[in-house]
Amino acid sequence: MSKDELVLLDFGLSPFCMRVKIALAEKGLQYEGQEEDLFGGKSELLQKSNPIYEKVPVLLHNGKPILESTNIVYYIDETFASPPLLPACSYGRSRARFWADFIDKKFLQVFDAGAAIWRSKGDELELAKKEFIDILKKLEGAMGDKDYLGGDTFGFVDIVLIGLSSWFPAYEKFGGFKIEDECPKIGAWIKRCKGRESVAKTLPDPQQVCELVGMLRKMHGIE
Numbered sequence: 001m002s003k004d005e006l007v008l009l010d011f012g013l014s015p016f017c018m019r020v021k022i023a024l025a026e027k028g029l030q031y032e033g034q035e036e037d038l039f040g041g042k043s044e045l046l047q048k049s050n051p052i053y054e055k056v057p058v059l060l061h062n063g064k065p066i067l068e069s070t071n072i073v074y075y076i077d078e079t080f081a082s083p084p085l086l087p088a089c090s091y092g093r094s095r096a097r098f099w100a101d102f103i104d105k106k107f108l109q110v111f112d113a114g115a116a117i118w119r120s121k122g123d124e125l126e127l128a129k130k131e132f133i134d135i136l137k138k139l140e141g142a143m144g145d146k147d148y149l150g151g152d153t154f155g156f157v158d159i160v161l162i163g164l165s166s167w168f169p170a171y172e173k174f175g176g177f178k179i180e181d182e183c184p185k186i187g188a189w190i191k192r193c194k195g196r197e198s199v200a201k202t203l204p205d206p207q208q209v210c211e212l213v214g215m216l217r218k219m220h221g222i223e
Helices: 015-027 044-049 069-079 090-119 122-143 156-162 164-175 184-194 206-219
Strands: 006-010 032-035 058-061 064-067
Touching (some): 064 069, 069 156, 090 156, 090 206, 156 164, 156 184, 164 184
Antiparallel strands (some): 006 058
């Protein structure tokens, strides 16, 4: 076995898997991707590698499983030093960890709020949209006049969030709003991030996500 054999248990439209793929691309690392069938049956390797949650992503480094997307990105940055994803100074790293934790807590709410958008109608839809937009506005305030969430350069915090943005077009479609109108800084940040090769090659076609959400709406009896 080679020194750095990397295998990613993946699901192409998972925003959490996208985090890992972008981090690997930023580091210039080669890996083998194994697509999981989350709807038809999870592989034995996934069940063995993540027996508690049986969910993706899982990164296997020389056969050893690393779990949970943000933790995997930390691991990648610690294990493969160049180029660094976290700031060089301890204060900058502490801020990055804080905002990564905020995103994991609040943006899981965003993911839930986004799901509430495509699952809801009428007053419930309006409440879901407000919750979603309010969280984005908090991040806009945190950005200040910087180009990226972590400061002047693309890095760890941006990687943690940008995958989630791949589902935003579906929220816009089924919620009847535009993020660039409601949160122009976030809209500009998304476009800026998509200018990076690592992001552009990882994020899926928005139509794919919209089709998946349309299928989920039918499964939930909404359409």
